[in-house]
Amino acid sequence: MEIELKYSIEDPADIDRLFSDPDVEKAKDENSVESVPMDAVYYDTSDYALTRQRIAFRVRREGERYIGTLKWDGERDHALYRRHEINLTISDPEQQVHPTIELFEQCDLGERLKELVAGQQLVPLVEMNFVRRKARLDTGKCIMEMSVDRGDINAGTQMTTILEAEFELLNGSEEEMQEFAEILADRYGMAPGEKSKFARGLELIGYRNEQ
Numbered sequence: 535m536e537i538e539l540k541y542s543i544e545d546p547a548d549i550d551r552l553f554s555d556p557d558v559e560k561a562k563d564e565n566s567v568e569s570v571p572m573d574a575v576y577y578d579t580s581d582y583a584l585t586r587q588r589i590a591f592r593v594r595r596e597g598e599r600y601i602g603t604l605k606w607d608g609e610r611d612h613a614l615y616r617r618h619e620i621n622l623t624i625s626d627p628e629q630q631v632h633p634t635i636e637l638f639e640q641c642d643l644g645e646r647l648k649e650l651v652a653g654q655q656l657v658p659l660v661e662m663n664f665v666r667r668k669a670r671l672d673t674g675k676c677i678m679e680m681s682v683d684r685g686d687i688n689a690g691t692q693m694t695t696i697l698e699a700e701f702e703l704l705n706g707s708e709e710e711m712q713e714f715a716e717i718l719a720d721r722y723g724m725a726p727g728e729k730s731k732f733a734r735g736l737e738l739i740g741y742r743n744e745q
Contacts, residue, residue: 536605536619538702539715540727546697548722549667549682555718558671558680566670570597572683573663576732577633577656584650586743589643590732591656593624593633596666600624602637613719613726614712660735661688664696673714676706687731689738698727 543549552558553567574594578584584591590605602624608617620641624630629637633656635647664685671678679702687694701715718724729737 536617538615538700539613541699541719541724543697561671561673563670569667571665572596575658576660578659579654600630675710677704678711687735689735692738
């Protein structure tokens with residue numbers, strides 16, 4: 535289960551302010567601080583077999599690694615997102631650029647994916663290019679990853695920008711993470727993220743779920 539808070543950032547200068555904030559400095563593991571270039575592509579069938587069932591299928595290059603991800607059954611409460619999630623490293627060069635559902639055939643969702651896709655080819659829907667600046671924070675009651683993504687979402691000829699902060703719970707108290715993140719959000723004028731990156735990309739291509 536992925537549990538994270540998302541906030542939109544208005545002023546890019548707030549990125550440096552956020553990472554040098556006194557509360558962040560107290561909790562930050564200096565060895566965990568890094569900036570990673572990321573390129574993500576979301577895939578589905580041409581008739582949106584996965585998206586219509588609220589399943590996101592993503593391949594993301596993180597530095598030199600390729601990570602395949604499934605997310606499903608998500609829910610949102612203001613800035614808080616909860617989703618089931620599976621991640622795996624992709625070593626096969628063909629699967630890195632032309633992924634298939636066989637990547638996840640061993641997981642609990644494997645059979646359902648086969649039924650939904652029904653032999654169709656997966657095609658790219660939305661692409662994202664951004665740099666993630668991140669650090670691990672330990673407040674004593676919870677461990678979280680704080681990150682800021684800055685870049686673009688591309689869907690066909692449409693494009694929009696990414697500038698958002700995320701706080702993902704790794705261990706410990708969810709309430710503590712929320713309190714910590716909300717203090718920073720108020721301090722730097724960050725608004726709750728109303729939509730995920732993928733949802734924003736789907737809007738760009740004009741997707742509407744009629745179910």
